[in-house]
Amino acid sequence: MEQRESIIEAINLTKKFGNFVANDNLNFMVGKGEIFGFLGANGAGKTTAIKILCGLSRPTSGNITVAGFDVYTEREKIKKNIGYMSQKFSLYEDLTVFENFRFYGGIYGLSKKEIRERTNYFLDKLGLMEYKDKVINELPLGWKQKLAFSLAILHKPRIVFLDEPTGGVDPITRRQFWDMIYEVANDGITVFVTTHYMDEAEYCGRVSIMVDGRIEALDTPETLKNKYEVDSMDGVFLKLARKG
Amino acid sequence: MNYPVAIKNVSKSYRKVKALSNISFEVNKGELFGIIGPDGAGKSTLFRILVTLLKPDEGEAFVEGYNVVNQFKEIRKIVGYMPGRFSLYQDLSVEENMNFFASIFKTTVKENYHLVKDIYSQIEPFKTRLAGKLSGGMKQKLALSCALIHSPTVLFLDEPTTGVDAVSRKEFWEMLQRLKQQGITILVSTPYMDEAGLCDRVALIQNGEIMEIDSPEGIIGNYTKNLYKVKTDKMFEIINDLRDYQYTDTAYRFGDSIHFTSKQENPDSDELLSYLQGKGHDNVQINEIKPDVEDCFMALM
CATH class of the missing domain: 3.30.70 (Alpha-Beta Plaits)
Structure with missing residues (x-):
């Protein structure tokens, strides 16, 4: 594999809640511009790990850096360099499209000029310029999802975390969303994504599969399918997660 | 005309938004019927009308021959409903939730244990745990057990597998197949297209309109392109x-x-x-x- 600058480095990442080990010695690195799929059954420990990588929760032990910053001591710097979007979009429903951009731009400390430029760039790209002054709750779900993604990368983060970004959307919009993911990765932003759609696991450069707090497998979809002798990532997932 | 579920020209709007427009279909006895579509397609609105929590603006709907508007009391006795959002009592234990739902319908868990045994036995070891402390998969099993405890003839499951991982989804559908063998009519909605193949018939729904109703094989057979x-x-x-x-x-x-x-x-x-x-x-x-x-x-x- 080509050598890339690493954006996430996790060495022996462990998180315990009392006696319960939610993350058990996770080891992985994610490169610049990589699309990394973070898979696992419900309760496997994905959310716990994501919270640590976003600087929202402290690991029990391990050496972990995100965008070059330490998760113990440089959490505020991490927050400035990451974007985050979940299935529960973080758009303000009763603000307009532009007001949402201005709000997020302000939070990330962009100048008025930057906010205007970036807003125009995204709305132009999405073909939503004429809806700039529409209130969010009047817009279809698929548009909201694309706007939420744009806001998550408004401040040009080094890495964007997408937590089940495509849950519930129609199959065409789901694919358009992946076009956006590819484009962003192509621009050098690292994409760290969770999903329950196993066809989407195939769209990732590499995937890890967590079972009971541990990473059971980590490789390209192609290699994993060959290793477990199945013809889809669904098959890989079923083989591994059934063990748990 | 004794369909367990019959819907005739039902429409429903929320202010300007048309949630359902002119929906009609029937579900056969003992059928596992899927309503497949993305968020916002109108799936939950349709379910709420059928379980008498919402009135249609136009059209009529019947469950086991009862009209959803003026015979709602009869319908509520005979349907089981698992809403999309987890709606059990989080601060009651597993066992307390089961007893509560059984007693509302004037029955006991003991009396109808055979109906829920397959599913409930999987969570029974945790029966003293508070419902709010269960994992996602266990909550789902408890919600299904509570929806079944009064021996409903028609079961409405609104997106039971949304946000659930691929393994748990498979297990859930295996449970539904076994329930179906008991003769219960099941309507289930889902945004996952790959689940359509597990239904006897499906309705494909988008923007409040039904695009097609058929068996999964029939739908695939109607595809005309190469x-x-x-x-x-x-x-x-x-x-x-x-x-x-x-x-x-x-x-x-x-x-x-x-x-x-x-x-x-x-x-x-x-x-x-x-x-x-x-x-x-x-x-x-x-x-x-x-x-x-x-x-x-x-x-x-």
């Missing part, structure tokens, strides 16, 4: 290259390949092959394939 699976060694670039191809009708990512349809009456896959090779793709594989329900859904959109 569908090709395309793979090359450059899967990142291929989608844009296909979009620039003059004969492309649709090109969608599907797992590790692209599903492609052509504008040509008789698609020429050799021509496509040489086009892709000209764009620098090697190891090009083009195979005609049978569509799945997701292909059909997208073709109908």
